[in-house]
Amino acid sequence: MKNTINFLIFLFIISQPNSMFAQKLGLRAGANLSNMVISNNASIMGKAPQKKLGAHFEIIGDYALNRLFSVETAVGLSTKGYQVKFEEYKPLSGYQYNIIGQRNLTYLDIPLRVKMQIERPAIKYFFAAGPQWSIGLIGKWHTEKQLQNQNTTEVKQVYWNNAQDINSLARTDIGYFAGFGVEINSLMVELSYAQSLKNISANTNAQAQNCVISLSVGRYLLRSTRNITTKEILTPTSIKSTTHKYPKMSAKKKRKHKRH
Numbered sequence: 001m002k003n004t005i006n007f008l009i010f011l012f013i014i015s016q017p018n019s020m021f022a023q024k025l026g027l028r029a030g031a032n033l034s035n036m037v038i039s040n041n042a043s044i045m046g047k048a049p050q051k052k053l054g055a056h057f058e059i060i061g062d063y064a065l066n067r068l069f070s071v072e073t074a075v076g077l078s079t080k081g082y083q084v085k086f087e088e089y090k091p092l093s094g095y096q097y098n099i100i101g102q103r104n105l106t107y108l109d110i111p112l113r114v115k116m117q118i119e120r121p122a123i124k125y126f127f128a129a130g131p132q133w134s135i136g137l138i139g140k141w142h143t144e145k146q147l148q149n150q151n152t153t154e155v156k157q158v159y160w161n162n163a164q165d166i167n168s169l170a171r172t173d174i175g176y177f178a179g180f181g182v183e184i185n186s187l188m189v190e191l192s193y194a195q196s197l198k199n200i201s202a203n204t205n206a207q208a209q210n211c212v213i214s215l216s217v218g219r220y221l222l223r224s225t226r227n228i229t230t231k232e233i234l235t236p237t238s239i240k241s242t243t244h245k246y247p248k249m250s251a252k253k254k255r256k257h258k259r260h
Contacts, residue, residue, distance in 0.1 A: 024062040028218030034080040039207040054079030081105040098146040106138040124183040134173040168202035186220040
């Protein structure tokens, strides 16, 4: 992470040799609506996955390249996964079977985004897009089953990188991010979408991809001051007049001056 930030700062410096634009550090958090795109029906992973509510939290850094574009990087925690609901009822026999399951996943996300922003007098609109690296930290599979009048609950760990398990997931994920939002003073609101670009199933017989819709609210806590650019220094309004103004001469001194 430190090397990534140093690289971004290096790009920033060489892109604007005559000026230094404001740098911003802040926090962002909000709600996730996550799901999985699954193409294998041979396991419980494929039983009609549905959206699951979660949350995310990030520490963000915004490094301006110019007035229109900036590079944003972040490191944060994000919950992902999905839920399934399966019901089967046969009136003639009285057979009833219900299952409610949730796959709860927690990832460490490290995005790298390019932002384009349009400033207005009291508000700033922006669009951001770029790649995102994710590392799986915690995973649990919570299942509630009801067969007739008997209820059972199962909680299993998600085992990462187990190629023999149809429900196992790869620990690392690479995806893309796209979002848009508004910024008012130091406050920001953003709506975004992220999805895996690779198969995150550890088993080659299954295909799965994370997808997350997020609504975020954030605030910049630290801003550095931008130095005055060379162009601004050379503008007529910033150049002070070099004309010397002499004090007025008295009438006596004027007559003496004329004699000479």
